[in-house]
Amino acid sequence: xxxxxxxxxxxxxxxxxxxxxxxxxxxxxxxxxxxxxxxxxxxxxxxxxxxxxxxxxxxxxxxxxxxxxxxxxxxxxxxxxxxxxxxxxxxxxxxxxxxxxxxxxxxxxxxxxxxxxxxxxxxxxxxxxxxxxxxxxxxxxxxxxxxxxxxxxxxxxxxxxxxxxxxxxxxxxxxxxxxxxxxxxxxxxxxxxxxxxxxxxxxxxxxxxxxxxxxxxxxxxxxxxxxxxxxxxxxxxxxxxxxxxxxxxxxxxxxxxxxxxxxxxxxxxxxxxxxxxxxxxxxxxxxxxxxxxxxxxxxxxxxxxxxxxxxxxxxxxxxxxxxxxxxxxxxxxxxxxxxxxxxxxxxxxxxxxxxxxxxxxxxxxxxxxxxxxxx
Amino acid sequence: xxxxxxxxxxxxxxxxxxxxxxxxxxxxxxxxxxxxxxxxxxxxxxxxxxxxxxxxxxxxxxxxxxxxxxxxxxxxxxxxxxxxxxxxxxxxxxxxxxxxxxxxxxxxxxxxxxxxxxxxxxxxxxxxxxxxxxxxxxxxxxxxxxxxxxxxxxxxxxxxxxxxxxxxxxxxxxxxxxxxxx
Numbered sequence: 001x002x003x004x005x006x007x008x009x010x011x012x013x014x015x016x017x018x019x020x021x022x023x024x025x026x027x028x029x030x031x032x033x034x035x036x037x038x039x040x041x042x043x044x045x046x047x048x049x050x051x052x053x054x055x056x057x058x059x060x061x062x063x064x065x066x067x068x069x070x071x072x073x074x075x076x077x078x079x080x081x082x083x084x085x086x087x088x089x090x091x092x093x094x095x096x097x098x099x100x101x102x103x104x105x106x107x108x109x110x111x112x113x114x115x116x117x118x119x120x121x122x123x124x125x126x127x128x129x130x131x132x133x134x135x136x137x138x139x140x141x142x143x144x145x146x147x148x149x150x151x152x153x154x155x156x157x158x159x160x161x162x163x164x165x166x167x168x169x170x171x172x173x174x175x176x177x178x179x180x181x182x183x184x185x186x187x188x189x190x191x192x193x194x195x196x197x198x199x200x201x202x203x204x205x206x207x208x209x210x211x212x213x214x215x216x217x218x219x220x221x222x223x224x225x226x227x228x229x230x231x232x233x234x235x236x237x238x239x240x241x242x243x244x245x246x247x248x249x250x251x252x253x254x255x256x257x258x259x260x261x262x263x264x265x266x267x268x269x270x271x272x273x274x275x276x277x278x279x280x281x282x283x284x285x286x287x288x289x290x291x292x293x294x295x296x297x298x299x300x301x302x303x304x305x306x307x308x309x310x311x312x313x314x315x316x317x318x319x320x321x322x323x324x325x326x327x328x329x330x331x332x333x334x335x336x337x338x339x340x341x342x343x344x345x346x347x348x349x350x351x352x353x354x355x356x357x358x359x360x361x362x363x364x365x366x367x368x369x370x371x372x373x374x375x
Numbered sequence: 376x377x378x379x380x381x382x383x384x385x386x387x388x389x390x391x392x393x394x395x396x397x398x399x400x401x402x403x404x405x406x407x408x409x410x411x412x413x414x415x416x417x418x419x420x421x422x423x424x425x426x427x428x429x430x431x432x433x434x435x436x437x438x439x440x441x442x443x444x445x446x447x448x449x450x451x452x453x454x455x456x457x458x459x460x461x462x463x464x465x466x467x468x469x470x471x472x473x474x475x476x477x478x479x480x481x482x483x484x485x486x487x488x489x490x491x492x493x494x495x496x497x498x499x500x501x502x503x504x505x506x507x508x509x510x511x512x513x514x515x516x517x518x519x520x521x522x523x524x525x526x527x528x529x530x531x532x533x534x535x536x537x538x539x540x541x542x543x544x545x546x547x548x549x550x551x552x553x554x555x556x557x
Contacts, residue, residue: 020469063553133534155530155533157497157500157501157531171501173530175440176440176441176442176443176528177435177440177441178501178528178529179530195435196432196529197431197432197433197434197435197526197527198432198505198509198526198528198529199501199504199505199527199528199529200504201436201498201501201503201529202498202502211508215498215505215529217505217509217529218431218432219432220429220431220432220509220512220513221428221429221506222502222505222506222509222529223508241462242506243461243499243502243503243505243506244502245498245499245501245502246498246499259499261499261503265459266499289496289498290496290497290498290499290500291496296441303496310496322412329496329497330496330498331496369497370497370498
């Protein structure tokens with residue numbers, strides 16, 4: 001298994017060197033062949049979909065595959081993965097609902113065979129206009145199990161799932177002003193946690209879930225602030241005459257990338273989470289908003305204006321190269337730093353940024369916008 | 376489109392007043408006062424508690440909000456803005472004067488609500504709407520209005536006046552409205 005990971009990263013490194021592009025494109029033939037045998041019903045269906053969605057696997061019939069997944073159901077799923085030679089490389093039990101068991105097993109398989117983080121056992125949230133008002137919705141990362149989380153009949157926007165997926169912060173206009181609310185997803189309890197005068201919006205949880213970065217206007221201008229996860233102790237980060245918005249944290253929580261129109265049009269900047277100077281990040285585009293930093297720290301997805309609409313762009317921080325990956329708004333990285341979700345054409349789209357493959361995760365809820373993804 | 380240098384200009388109040396008063400608002404002469412552009416505002420110094428870009432907002436009045444029943448939203452004309460700009464243009468100054476005059480002769484409070492057109496991504500639009508409301512608030516304070524009776528709120532691209540797409544609708548939607556608390 002370790003050897004596999006090593007081969008994988010070696011291949012990645014050599015490809016990257018050869019073409020001087022920091023990302024590699026895995027063609028279909030590079031996918032690991034895997035078969036699911038002995039599982040049936042929802043668990044098998046969800047598991048196969050999760051494995052295919054991960055981007056690392058090609059589902060094949062048993063016998064023709066490099067890896068064989070099997071398991072026995074009941075209350076608990078006892079999952080097993082064997083390699084081509086019949087050697088057991090993974091054996092583990094999973095509890096919870098059938099869907100949850102399948103998601104957990106899928107992530108375990110991805111992590112064991114590729115070394116990458118899985119995205120199956122995570123949740124997405126987004127804004128949708130199904131009721132005629134903007135409300136927050138929650139779903140599994142595969143788009144199943146959509147539930148309406150807010151019923152405010154007002155304006156509920158800018159959701160942010162905590163990295164552990166246990167709570168969700170959003171901007172709600174229930175008081176008539178944009179305030180930040182926090183929902184405990186297990187209990188359903190909701191608290192208004194940030195309610196300064198003016199506008200309170202765009203809450204972004206730090207990777208450890210301990211802090212929130214957001215835009216506040218209480219001091220006379222929209223600026224970035226950092227608060228505790230419960231909204232206390234607001235500390236100001238930026239100090240410009242322009243508009244600062246959409247903070248996103250580095251994996252270690254030490255830095256923040258955000259959008260500011262301090263130079264006329266919105267550009268990306270990078271600042272220490274403890275304050276200091278914001279450094280301009282050049283992207284080659286005139287309009288740069290809604291950045292989202294990948295969990296591995298290597299790239300930033302954001303919006304650029306393109307042909308009258310918006311495109312999703314990915315900036316590789318090491319090389320400074322930017323590429324466009326499709327029409328859409330408000331990109332958010334998954335735990336694997338490989339997949340992105342964004343809103344496009346009123347639907348929630350999943351993009352495999354390595355292969356370019358796009359999948360519609362959720363549609364038919366009016367207009368979907370501002371997705372967020374737990375890690 | 377408003378020149379960006381103008382939009383970005385940030386002057387201390389006496390300097391700004393001087394510039395406006397002389398009507399010698401030469402961009403080149405004022406440009407040296409604009410923010411250096413590092414995005415940090417490092418040249419401001421000061422502590423966390425200051426408010427270098429404006430004056431701090433007063434506490435909200437409990438139970439009072441822009442869309443509430445106790446707010447008159449039709450007393451004054453909205454201030455309109457250029458595309459992606461939060462600069463209050465000369466054409467709109469008359470509206471500011473009218474509101475400032477009202478505030479000087481009245482004890483009432485006003486909530487300024489900032490809005491954007493539909494072009495722009497959601498969170499940036501919320502920030503831009505707030506910046507427009509704050510620009511109007513600063514202009515009112517400069518014109519003698521009491522800042523402690525001026526609250527702001529941003530709705531971003533929500534609640535458009537004209538929900539169609541096109542230059543005419545967008546121009547109407549880029550605005551700051553005045554809500555007079557009864």
